[in-house]
Every structure is written in structure tokens, then in C-alpha cells.
Amino acid sequence: MTAPKTVAFLGLGVMGYPMAGHLVARGHRVAVYNRSAEKAARFAAQFSGASTAPTPRAAAAGADVIFACVGNDDDLRQVTIGAEGAFHGMKPGAVFVDHTTASAEVARELHARAKEMGLGFVDAPISGGQAGAEKGALTVMCGGEPEAFAEIEPVVAAYARACRLMGPPGSGQLTKMVNQICIAGLVQGLAEALDFATRAGLDGAAVIDLIKNGAAQSWQMENRHATMLAGEFDFGFAVEWMRKDLAICMAEARRNGASLPVTALIDQFYAEVERMGGKRWDTSSLIARLRGGA
Known part of the structure; x- marks a missing residue:
């Protein structure tokens, strides 16, 4: 536990809303901002002691730590250095x-701007997905200066494992x-394996129940095989979000010289899923293209 701090949270989407809730539950004084003011008001009504702010600037006033979870690089610039x-x-x-899952380039840009202004910045x-946010069991990958990280680590512990x-x-x-990059390959491999099992006349669920005890085990296998077999994708991390993330990966690879042939191919597969109407389906919907539809 850390002593209660005054914090702000910008962006109350499927991840940010429960994350901010955990901060309130740990006793921190939380001000929230959301592009849709109605959602911020709903949050304040649900979590006693939380307050709302009309702008990111107003939310940040007086706060020790300001958190953001928004859509992309442009959204991030807007809530940090916008008017x-x-x-x-x-x-x-x-x-x-x-x-936010954003580019390393914008993280470095905003870190430099923050330093000029006497502020700290940690990307x-x-x-862990929505379920991880709700359970307070997220994995948080940080970049920045050790002093800033030491300041925020005990606060982040409210929703991080x-x-x-x-x-x-x-x-x-x-x-x-x-x-x-790892997830994309894992999901495609699982999709192919489950489709193969079904076409081979095997009980897909029974196969997974057995092989999950061996070297093939993964989070995706444990948590997505049943819904993939059932053709259920109306939940989870959306295909369009994954394509945004993979575009960031491939842009960075072009800069650093890494080769991502499998990632590029799976991005094309996700584009096919989008054309099937699956833009908002969970990323496990890769199996749908193997079946010719949902």
C-alpha cells in the first residue's frame, strides 16, 4: 500500500474505467476526464469521492500523478500538449x-516536452485485456527515468499484477x-489448430483439455479456445485495435531493421476479417476466415 495521492485519469474506455475505479478503491483522490462527459459523470456517481473535470488540463491541476488511456498517438498529443x-x-x-498503446516515437517526444516543463513522463x-483491468491484474510495461518510475510504481499497483x-x-x-507480435502468432496458430482438429473429426475442447498440459499451452489457448470453437467473438480486444497495434509494430520494424513476415501476413488476415464485418470482433476471430465466415 502507498499513501493516498491526488491523481487524475484521462480516458474512461473499457480499460480506463475499471483502472480508475481501482485507484479510488485504494483510497487515492481521483479526478476523471472523458471525451464523453456523461461517462465521467457516471463514474463519479458510481465511485464515491471521485470528481470530474471538463478538460485534461483541469483534471491534472494539483495532481501528483496523471494517467491516460486513450486511442492513438494523436489522441495522446491532444490530452497532453493540446490547447x-x-x-x-x-x-x-x-x-x-x-x-495508451502508442508509438515509441511519441513517447520520446512527450518525455522530452515534459522534461522541458519540469514534469515526469512514463510510457x-x-x-491483460478488459478482464485484467476489471480484476486489477494487468501487466504494465514501462519506459522512462528511474526516479519517475519509482514515484508511480506503488500507485500503478492498484491495478497491476x-x-x-x-x-x-x-x-x-x-x-x-x-x-x-507474440499474440498475433499465437492466435493464428490456435485458429489453425482448432480448425484442423474440427476437420479431422476430433473433439476440439477435449484436444485442448489435454494439450494445454504440455508445451503448447498459452493464455490464448486457455481463455479463447471455447469461444473460438463456438464462433463467438462479440467481446474482448477488437480486430481494428489489433490492426492499429500491428501497424505500429511494422512501422518500428522498418526503422530498426527487424523482419516481421508472420506479423505482416496475420495483419492481412485481420484485414480479411474486417471485410467479413468483424472490425469489432475479438482478435480470436481469425478462425472465422478459415471457416469462411462467423
Whole structure:
């Protein structure tokens, strides 16, 4: 436990809403901002003691730590250095923690801007999905200066089961790229395996119940095989979000010289799923294209 702090949370989506809730539950004084003011008002009504703010700048005023979980690089710039961005309202020494999955480039850019203004900045993308956010069991991958990380780590513990500083600014985002590259390959492999099992006349669920005890085991296998077999995808991490993340990975690979042939191919498969109407389906919907539809 850490002593209660005054914090702000910007962005109350499927991840941010429960994360901010855990901060309230740990006794922190929380001000929230959301592009849709109605959702911020609903949060304040649900979590006693939380307050709302009309702008990121107003939410950040007086806060020790400001968290954000928004959509992309442009959204992040808007809530930090935009006309009413949080950086303009932060007190000297306050730390901004970005949970958005964004580029390493924007993380370095905003870290540099924050440093010029006497502020801290930690890029801290997350993994664990909506269920992990609701359970307070997220994995948080951080990049930044050790002093800023030490300041925010005990606060992040409200919703993290693992939180680690991976290196200088941008390192958190680079680690998240590794995470997404791994997931893409795992989901495609699982989709092919389940489709193969079904076509071979096997009981897919029984197969997974057995092989999950061996070397093939993964989180995706444990948590997604049943819904994949049932053709249920109306939940979870959306295909369009995954494509955004994979685009970031491939752009970074072009800069650092890494080869991502499997990742590029799976991105094309996700594009096919989108054309099937699956833009908002869970990423496990890769199996749908093997079956010719949902």
C-alpha cells in the first residue's frame, strides 16, 4: 500500500474505467476526464469521492500523478500538449503515465516536452485485456527515468499484477510491440489448430483439455479456445485495435531493421476479417476466415 495521492485519469474506455475505479478503491483522490462527459459523470456517481473535470488540463491541476488511456498517438498529443492538455495544468514534479498503446516515437517526444516543463513522463502500455483491468491484474510495461518510475510504481499497483521499468523513454511501447507480435502468432496458430482438429473429426475442447498440459499451452489457448470453437467473438480486444497495434509494430520494424513476415501476413488476415464485418470482433476471430465466415 502507498499513501493516498491526488491523481487524475484521462480516458474512461473499457480499460480506463475499471483502472480508475481501482485507484479510488485504494483510497487515492481521483479526478476523471472523458471525451464523453456523461461517462465521467457516471463514474463519479458510481465511485464515491471521485470528481470530474471538463478538460485534461483541469483534471491534472494539483495532481501528483496523471494517467491516460486513450486511442492513438494523436489522441495522446491532444490530452497532453493540446490547447487544454494536461501538461499545461500539471504542477512541477508531477508525473504523467501513459497507458495508451502508442508509438515509441511519441513517447520520446512527450518525455522530452515534459522534461522541458519540469514534469515526469512514463510510457506504460498494458496487457491483460478488459478482464485484467476489471480484476486489477494487468501487466504494465514501462519506459522512462528511474526516479519517475519509482514515484508511480506503488500507485500503478492498484491495478497491476506486474509492473517493470524496461529502459529509457519508449521502452514500454517497444515491449508492448513485442507482446502484440507474440499474440498475433499465437492466435493464428490456435485458429489453425482448432480448425484442423474440427476437420479431422476430433473433439476440439477435449484436444485442448489435454494439450494445454504440455508445451503448447498459452493464455490464448486457455481463455479463447471455447469461444473460438463456438464462433463467438462479440467481446474482448477488437480486430481494428489489433490492426492499429500491428501497424505500429511494422512501422518500428522498418526503422530498426527487424523482419516481421508472420506479423505482416496475420495483419492481412485481420484485414480479411474486417471485410467479413468483424472490425469489432475479438482478435480470436481469425478462425472465422478459415471457416469462411462467423
